[in-house]
């Protein structure tokens with residue numbers, strides 16, 4: 001069998017660490033780095049992030065597309081990727097481990113009322129605020145997939161009163177599981193600290209809106225690590241102003257990079273990070289991709305295939 005050819009087409013991501021990682025993971029892989037693509041008809045697989053326009057129509061022998069990111073909404077909307085082309089999203093252990101660290105850090109920060117201690121410090125106010133026991137702190141996670149489930153597992157270790165919300169029913173010991181739109185408000189009522197780990201789809205866009213914030217307990221906290229358009233920004237600003245949401249941590253935004261004059265940058269009740277909650281790591285991700293290529297070449301089914309009918 002001819003050796004497989006993979007095209008690296010992630011123009012915004014430095015290629016060198018990926019070239020090294022693919023070389024180690026699959027020494028017989030022929031890796032081409034865009035724009036040096038050689039004969040496009042020889043390319044079997046493409047590994048992409050913000051792929052250049054005009055590329056896909058040239059790849060006449062393409063058999064599957066691998067996404068560098070876990071969220072694939074842009075690739076699903078990509079006009080040049082044929083509808084029947086297998087699309088594989090990023091699932092790799094470092095991404096999950098990173099996300100669990102970020103989410104745990106922010107949940108603990110809010111649980112221990114750190115924004116209030118920081119405010120008191122600025123005023124030199126020595127105030128021993130009460131902190132509820134972890135078992136009395138309601139933490140909710142929107143999305144119980146690869147990342148949401150790992151975060152739930154890590155947070156469970158602290159003993160929080162944890163709830164999760166997903167599209168389909170789950171069997172999750174020790175968690176309160178809410179399923180489907182009908183149960184969304186009940187779930188939100190159980191979420192003093194709310195983590196969004198949903199994919200961006202038609203159903204989930206704008207889900208964090210005025211109605212959702214009103215359903216949460218007063219003075220709640222929001223951690224959005226899903227996608228920017230999950231949040232209706234004006235509704236969040238209003239909920240922060242009223243105190244319904246005490247503080248928000250936002251890692252993702254409708255427009256990235258966040259515009260210099262955006263009110264989130266200077267807002268006292270908002271923590272901004274530049275889409276860094278979890279980043280795909282070349283060493284571990286290259287193993288996942290090359291393992292999938294081997295499977296495909298052996299006639300086995302591809303893992304982590306996107307379900308186009310669900311949009312994630």
Ligand SMILES: NC(=O)c1ccc[n+]([C@@H]2O[C@H](COP(=O)([O-])OP(=O)(O)OC[C@H]3O[C@@H](n4cnc5c(N)ncnc54)[C@H](OP(=O)(O)O)[C@@H]3O)[C@@H](O)[C@H]2O)c1
Pocket residue numbers: 070071072095099142143144145146147148165166167168169180181197198199200201203204225226227251252275276277278279312
């Ligand atoms: N900020 C960052 O650095 C960063 C990094 C990586 C990923 N992300 C984001 O995190 C998202 C989640 O990643 P993942 O790997 O955990 O995805 P995943 O494994 O596909 O899990 C998605 C979860 O969302 C639930 N869901 C989807 N649509 C729903 C709906 N309409 N109603 C209720 N629940 C719904 C799914 O329910 P079912 O289980 O019932 O299908 C599933 O539990 C990605 O799509 C991406 O946007 C962000």
